[in-house]
Amino acid sequence: MLPPEVKLPVNEMPRERLVREGPDKLSNQELLAILLRTGSRGETVLDQSQRLLTSFGGLLQLKDATVEELQAVRGIGFVKAIEIRATLELAKRIHTMNTKEKWIISGPEDVTERVMEEMRFLQQEHFIALYLNTKNQVMHKQTLFIGGLNSSIVHPREVFKEGIRRSAASMICLHNHPSGDPSPSKEDIQVTKRLVDCGNIIGIPVLDHIIIGDQCYVSLRDLGGVFDSVNP
Incomplete structure (x- = not known):
């Protein structure tokens, strides 16, 4: 029988830390754990998020992962893969947006x-x-x-x-x-x-x-x- 999902103490949960300390204080592992929400059998959500980052060699490589590649990681199902892919795309679009001023080219x-x-x-x-x-x-x-x-x-x-x-x-x-x-x-x-x-x-x-x-x-x-x- 597989072991049950491992739970984190409430004060160590990334969501609680984000509310208490602010998102800029969280690591990539913790921010990703908030997206994943739950861990899998025998590991915490933080363990799972770190394993996901390690599988792709870090956040930089993760940003280009396809839904199929995400699903190939143990514990990442279709829904989690879709949510990660959508979040990364939103981050990319926000980075390239500029709503405050027109883009003027002088050089x-x-x-x-x-x-x-x-x-x-x-x-x-x-x-x-x-x-x-x-x-x-x-x-x-x-x-x-x-x-x-x-x-x-x-x-x-x-x-x-x-x-x-x-x-x-x-x-x-x-x-x-x-x-x-x-x-x-x-x-x-x-x-x-x-x-x-x-x-x-x-x-x-x-x-x-x-x-x-x-x-x-x-x-x-x-x-x-x-x-x-x-x-x-």
Whole structure:
């Protein structure tokens, strides 16, 4: 027979500690335990939350876990997996939101400050476009392509279609390098030149193409050459 679920003393329960001391005083293990609510046979909810973190190598890796991967951990059923996945997605969305002021772009730092944490851990290359108005305010942000960056995948038609629909005055392109090294490849340069040329013809200039690495980035405009024909 399996042992019964182990109970924690009331004063050690994460929920009670959160109310008493505040959420910022709780560890990742304790916050996760609040989501899990109950332990499983033979272990406390804190034991289970620590085992879950250990299974994925920490909170950073847990944030990308799928429902199926979560369910593969002993004691994590479908409901718990769904609740964890939903909570992590909400946290991600809150991190990328800014409701207090408009997102104004004056340089690559304004872009990377907003997207670095969102993009630096992606396991595949994501090509994203920011569509700006005449005041360099971001009107719309859209992921256009996922996968290896080359001219056959990143087609100007798809890149500029949204800009035309929204009457964008200009745009900024960005994509990530999963390796963490933002050094531009030959394909990155070729794609950028093609988009810059098309943007000048259409009337929606590409102001920059930023490559996101792990806590670092490269602005192709700053490198020179590709953007010589684009007005600042």
